[in-house]
Amino acid sequence: MSKEELKRVSDTKTAKLVKKGETIFGEGEKLNGVYCVRDGVSKLSKLSPNGKDQIVKLATKGALLGQRSVITEEVANLSAIAVNDMQVCFVPKDAIIDSLNNNPNFAVEVLRHIAHDLKEADDVIVNMSQKTVRQRIAEAFIYLEENFGTDRNGYLALTLSREDIANVVGTATESAIRIISNFKKLGLIKTNGKKVAIADRKALYDVVKGC
Amino acid sequence: MSKEELKRVSDTKTAKLVKKGETIFGEGEKLNGVYCVRDGVSKLSKLSPNGKDQIVKLATKGALLGQRSVITEEVANLSAIAVNDMQVCFVPKDAIIDSLNNNPNFAVEVLRHIAHDLKEADDVIVNMSQKTVRQRIAEAFIYLEENFGTDRNGYLALTLSREDIANVVGTATESAIRIISNFKKLGLIKTNGKKVAIADRKALYDVVKGC
């Protein structure tokens, strides 16, 4: 099965609706397939021993959830939870494993994809350890705009709770709130309820760079 | 070419000596092959915009350096620098690409390997963002013991400079030194020059867990 075939297979499946806040799979769960995101956004997070969730990445349309665990035949390392209403479809493990073993193109495509994910993860490690919370929050807004876009009024298309933002950048919710308020006060962003719009992109970049 | 064949090919190559401190390849460099570690340890690091190096991982015997970049045909994302004297051999890019395209087993083996690296990277992200510097340093010593072992006197077989330890856990060198001194004072470790031995494993685990 090639990637295209896999896509075709998944396209024939009726997508399942996953409501905001629902868990697709949990950390430590044995997966018997991969979930393909048709619509909506999922957070992939891990509970750290101190009881806080760290969001490792956000997955959107086209992403495959649980792919890594199925490949290594391990239990899920992360939880996948819907950030908003989602449509996902399920591709059973056997179909994946079969394709991997029988279709070199498929294996190489998946390999390239995972290799790219690994690069991104390495970059996140550097960001997490070398940037301040303030820099990371500024970067998070830029990331959200670049990857999920904005609505017609300029607000980030993906609205995260303050707690989720804190869990993305790895800080306390209160700290995130304070910094967001401060960005607003400085005119770097504007807010409408929990919706956020970037108001001064250049100044926000300066924060990321530590100016 | 199967993994075994690749191993055979690389075995026929005369390993090149890389001295402690020498660079195998630098961030941003175009790689025309992969370096296989025969002996010694390499640090894989990335310079963050603030001018500090973050060590993303340590690679030892059997590891392939630059593998990820060759697969995605991108420029190197990390620098590889010898932590002690090393022996490495070089496998040209073409051999890798050929095998990937023609031998499904090889592609799947590499895929599994990279998938495992990705899991580890995700775990590092969680550690970096949710643990204190103190916890991370305690964890680093345990990691070093588990992965590189000890000499006959119980000292960690891999000796890192204080600066390298700081760069592994993502903190200032002075902070690392202070915490290491404190561990010594509390009897969690003993030191002999820059060599470190774990003296109270249980207490060190308690530090990691935040007790």
Added chain:
DNA sequence: TTAAAAACATGATAATTGTCAGTTTTCCCT
């Protein structure tokens, strides 16, 4: 619609970590 729950917000304070400015020790090199 309204009560309860969750999310947001802010202040006060403590804890952690970074920075700067030195001194001492160790390591190398010729």
Added chain:
DNA sequence: AGGGAAAACTGACAATTATCATGTTTTTAA
């Protein structure tokens, strides 16, 4: 072996971030 450089160390202080306490607003669900 001796001189110079790098690494290790220490103190004082500043900056960042976490924690706790509490009040307000928004969301959710019966």
